[in-house]
Amino acid sequence: MQNFQGVGVSPGRIIGTIRQMPRPVSEPPSGERLAANTTAEDAVAGLKTAARAVHDELKARAERASGDGKAVLEATALMAKDPMLLKAAGKLINAGTSAERATWEAGASVAEMLHNLGGYMAERATDVLDVRARIVAELRGVPAPGIPSSETPFILVAEDLAPADTATLDPAVVLALVTSGGGPQSHTAIIARSLGLPAVVAAHGVDSVVDGTEVYVDGAAGSITVGPTVEQRAAALAWVENAATLAVFDGNGTTADGHLVPLLANVGGAKDAVAAAALGAQGVGLFRTEFCFLERDTEPTVEEQTAAYKAVFDAFPGKKVVLRTLDAGADKPLPFLTDATEPNPALGVRGYRTDFTTPGVLERQLEAIALAAAGSEADVWVMAPMISTAAEAARFAQLCAAAGIKTPGVMVEVPSAALTAATVLAEVGFASLGTNDLTQYAMAADRQLGPLAELNTPWQPAVLRLVQLTVAGSAEEGSSKPVGVCGEAAADPALAVVLAGLGVSTLSMTARSLAAVGTVLKTVTLEQAQDLARLALSAPSATEARDWVRAKLPILEELGL
Amino acid sequence: MPERTATIASRSGLHARPAALFAEAAGESPVEVTIARVGEPAEEALDAASILSLMTLGAAKGDVVVLRAEGDGADAALDSLVALLETDLDAE
Known part of the structure; x- marks a missing residue:
C-alpha cells in the first residue's frame, strides 16, 4: 500500500481511478531546424496530418457538447486546419525550420494579430494558442494538453490547475482533484471548493502514479492511498450519505447557545x-x-x-x-x-x-x-x-x-x-x-x-x-x-x-x-x-x-x- | 474572373459561428474562393476557407464583401456562398 500526504483543501472521501493531466506543451527551442533526415515536403505533410488529427478530435468533442461550448469547439476545430495558419507554418518549414517550431511561430503571429484587433477577436487569440499547443503535442506524439477528455469518471491528478482549466472541468466526470504542487490558497483549492469536489494539494510524488490506478482520496485529511483498504471503502460509502446532509444549509448561522454569526x-x-x-x-x-x-x-x-x-x-x-x-x-x-x-x-x-x-x-x-x-x-x-x-x-x-x-x-x-x-x-x-x-x-x-x-x-x-x-x-x-x-x-x-x-x-x-x-x-x-x-x-x-x-x-x- | 458581392446578414457579423459555417463551406467548394471588402484590391483578398482570415477581416452585419473564384464550378460555388452570407446564421 502506497500513501501520499498532502494538504486537504476540500473535504470528501472518495474512491476512483486516476488520470494524470498532461504537462503543458513546452516551447520548441528558437531556431530549431528540420532534422537532417527529414525533407521540407515530408515535414509539411506531417504537419497537415497532425493538424487534421487535432481538427477531428476537437470536432468530435464539439459533437458531444452543447450550446456556447459547442460553437466555440467547432470554431476552434476549424482553426486547427486553417489554411492561413498552415501556410504561414509551411513557409517557415520550407526555409528549414522544424515543423514544431514553425507551428509555434505561426500560431504566435496569428494570435498577436487577433489580440491587436481587440474585443471578441482578442478573446479568440487564446483559442489559437490552444490549437497551436495541441498540434505541437500531436507532432511530438505526446498527449494533448488540458484536462483529459473521458466518458468515465476519474480523479484528476495535475501539477496545479489554472483558472482557465475550470472552463473545461466537468464536475460530472471529475470525481476529485489532487495536485503535486500548489498550496491551500492556490486556484486548485478555490476551484475544488466552488465545485464541491474533494481535493488534496501539495501531495509530493503523486504525479508518478500511473493512469488507471485505483486510489482513495480523503480531502479533509489530505491523504491519497493507492489500493484502498476495506475500511476506506466503507468510509467512502459513508461519505455519500454525509454529503447529502452537508449539502443543505438552513440559512441560520449560529453557535449552540444562539450567538449569531451570519x-x-x-x-x-x-x-x-x-x-x-x-x-x-x-x-x-x-x-x-x-x-x-x-x-x-x-x-x-x-x-x-x-x-x-x-x-x-x-x-x-x-x-x-x-x-x-x-x-x-x-x-x-x-x-x-x-x-x-x-x-x-x-x-x-x-x-x-x-x-x-x-x-x-x-x-x-x-x-x-x-x-x-x-x-x-x-x-x-x-x-x-x-x-x-x-x-x-x-x-x-x-x-x-x-x-x-x-x-x-x-x-x-x-x-x-x-x-x-x-x-x-x-x-x-x-x-x-x-x-x-x-x-x-x-x-x-x-x-x-x-x-x-x-x-x-x-x-x-x-x-x-x-x-x-x-x-x-x-x-x-x-x-x-x-x-x-x-x-x-x-x-x-x-x-x-x-x-x-x-x-x-x-x-x-x-x-x-x-x-x-x-x-x-x-x-x-x-x-x-x-x-x-x-x-x-x-x-x-x-x-x-x-x-x-x-x-x-x-x-x-x-x-x- | 467570376465575382459576386454579398451583404453580411448575420447579426454578429462574420464572427464566431457564422464565420465557422462559412469557412467550412468555402473549404468544401471545388475551387479556391477569396473574400475582400468591397473596393479593396483583388490581390489583397483573403482565403475564404480560413476562419482566422475571416476573423481578421472583421466584417459586421450590413458590410458588403466581394467573393472571387476561378475554374470549373466557380459560378455555382460563388452563388451558394453568397446565399450563405446573406442568411442570418445567428438566427438558426
Missing part, C-alpha cells in the same frame, strides 16, 4: 449569486466584481457595470450584499488597469492602488454601484481591496459618499491595516478580512507556490493574531463596527469556529461550504469557540494549531470534514 457567500457574478441564494446563503460577503470583466481588454461602461451588479443584488432582496471594487493585479490582471511588466506584481499596483495610476475607473465603478443599488432591494455595502493606511480608507469613504454610497468599508489584507485597525475603521463603516492575501503578506509567501504551502495557511498563529488585532481595533474604535472574514479560511469548518471565537461577526465563503460550516458551528457554544481561539493562538505552529483545535471538535472526523 454565513454569507462569496460570488463572482449573477449565476453564483442565484446558486448561493438557493444554497441558503444569508447574503453576500464578497462580490468579486472583477470576475464580471476578467476577459475584457477595455473598461466596461457604466451601463454594463450597473446591469452586472444589479443582477447580483436582485438575488438577495432585503439582504446584505458586500461588493468589492475591482481587485485587479497580480494573479488577476485586467489589461485596462494593470501593468503586466511589474517585477513584483503581488506588491505592485493592484486593488485600490490602481486608482493611483488609472484614476477615474474607480469613480465610474462607484457610480454604477450606486445606480444598481438604487434600483434594487439589497442592502449594499462597498469595500476597497488592498487598503494599507487610514488615509486611503478616508479617501475611499469620500469617494463613496460623493457617489451616494452609504456603507463604505475596507478589506483587511495588508498587515499594516490589521495593525492600525482602530484608525482605519474610524474612517469607514466596516472591515472584512481577506485571509488569502493577509496570509500571503504576513508570511511573505506567494500563495501559488507549492514549496511554500506549509507557510501559506491561515492556521498560522501569526495570521490568527492579525485577525484578533483587527477585532480588537474595532473595539478600541468604539462604535462596534463589524469585522467579517471573506477569505478561504471561513470555508474550513474548524477554522470558522476559531474565527467566531476571535469575535469575527460574519463569515463569507464559497456557497458549497455553508452547510458544513453551519453544521459544525452549531455544535459549540460561544465560550467553547473562544477557548478554541485561545488554544489556536497559543500554538507554536500552524500544524499544531489545526491539530489541537480539530482534536476538540470530534464531529469533524465523524462527518469526514
Whole structure:
C-alpha cells in the first residue's frame, strides 16, 4: 500500500481511478531546424496530418457538447486546419525550420494579430494558442494538453490547475482533484471548493502514479492511498450519505447557545449569486466584481457595470450584499488597469492602488454601484481591496459618499491595516478580512507556490493574531463596527469556529461550504469557540494549531470534514 | 474572373459561428474562393476557407464583401456562398 500526504483543501472521501493531466506543451527551442533526415515536403505533410488529427478530435468533442461550448469547439476545430495558419507554418518549414517550431511561430503571429484587433477577436487569440499547443503535442506524439477528455469518471491528478482549466472541468466526470504542487490558497483549492469536489494539494510524488490506478482520496485529511483498504471503502460509502446532509444549509448561522454569526457567500457574478441564494446563503460577503470583466481588454461602461451588479443584488432582496471594487493585479490582471511588466506584481499596483495610476475607473465603478443599488432591494455595502493606511480608507469613504454610497468599508489584507485597525475603521463603516492575501503578506509567501504551502495557511498563529488585532481595533474604535472574514479560511469548518471565537461577526465563503460550516458551528457554544481561539493562538505552529483545535471538535472526523 | 458581392446578414457579423459555417463551406467548394471588402484590391483578398482570415477581416452585419473564384464550378460555388452570407446564421 502506497500513501501520499498532502494538504486537504476540500473535504470528501472518495474512491476512483486516476488520470494524470498532461504537462503543458513546452516551447520548441528558437531556431530549431528540420532534422537532417527529414525533407521540407515530408515535414509539411506531417504537419497537415497532425493538424487534421487535432481538427477531428476537437470536432468530435464539439459533437458531444452543447450550446456556447459547442460553437466555440467547432470554431476552434476549424482553426486547427486553417489554411492561413498552415501556410504561414509551411513557409517557415520550407526555409528549414522544424515543423514544431514553425507551428509555434505561426500560431504566435496569428494570435498577436487577433489580440491587436481587440474585443471578441482578442478573446479568440487564446483559442489559437490552444490549437497551436495541441498540434505541437500531436507532432511530438505526446498527449494533448488540458484536462483529459473521458466518458468515465476519474480523479484528476495535475501539477496545479489554472483558472482557465475550470472552463473545461466537468464536475460530472471529475470525481476529485489532487495536485503535486500548489498550496491551500492556490486556484486548485478555490476551484475544488466552488465545485464541491474533494481535493488534496501539495501531495509530493503523486504525479508518478500511473493512469488507471485505483486510489482513495480523503480531502479533509489530505491523504491519497493507492489500493484502498476495506475500511476506506466503507468510509467512502459513508461519505455519500454525509454529503447529502452537508449539502443543505438552513440559512441560520449560529453557535449552540444562539450567538449569531451570519454565513454569507462569496460570488463572482449573477449565476453564483442565484446558486448561493438557493444554497441558503444569508447574503453576500464578497462580490468579486472583477470576475464580471476578467476577459475584457477595455473598461466596461457604466451601463454594463450597473446591469452586472444589479443582477447580483436582485438575488438577495432585503439582504446584505458586500461588493468589492475591482481587485485587479497580480494573479488577476485586467489589461485596462494593470501593468503586466511589474517585477513584483503581488506588491505592485493592484486593488485600490490602481486608482493611483488609472484614476477615474474607480469613480465610474462607484457610480454604477450606486445606480444598481438604487434600483434594487439589497442592502449594499462597498469595500476597497488592498487598503494599507487610514488615509486611503478616508479617501475611499469620500469617494463613496460623493457617489451616494452609504456603507463604505475596507478589506483587511495588508498587515499594516490589521495593525492600525482602530484608525482605519474610524474612517469607514466596516472591515472584512481577506485571509488569502493577509496570509500571503504576513508570511511573505506567494500563495501559488507549492514549496511554500506549509507557510501559506491561515492556521498560522501569526495570521490568527492579525485577525484578533483587527477585532480588537474595532473595539478600541468604539462604535462596534463589524469585522467579517471573506477569505478561504471561513470555508474550513474548524477554522470558522476559531474565527467566531476571535469575535469575527460574519463569515463569507464559497456557497458549497455553508452547510458544513453551519453544521459544525452549531455544535459549540460561544465560550467553547473562544477557548478554541485561545488554544489556536497559543500554538507554536500552524500544524499544531489545526491539530489541537480539530482534536476538540470530534464531529469533524465523524462527518469526514 | 467570376465575382459576386454579398451583404453580411448575420447579426454578429462574420464572427464566431457564422464565420465557422462559412469557412467550412468555402473549404468544401471545388475551387479556391477569396473574400475582400468591397473596393479593396483583388490581390489583397483573403482565403475564404480560413476562419482566422475571416476573423481578421472583421466584417459586421450590413458590410458588403466581394467573393472571387476561378475554374470549373466557380459560378455555382460563388452563388451558394453568397446565399450563405446573406442568411442570418445567428438566427438558426
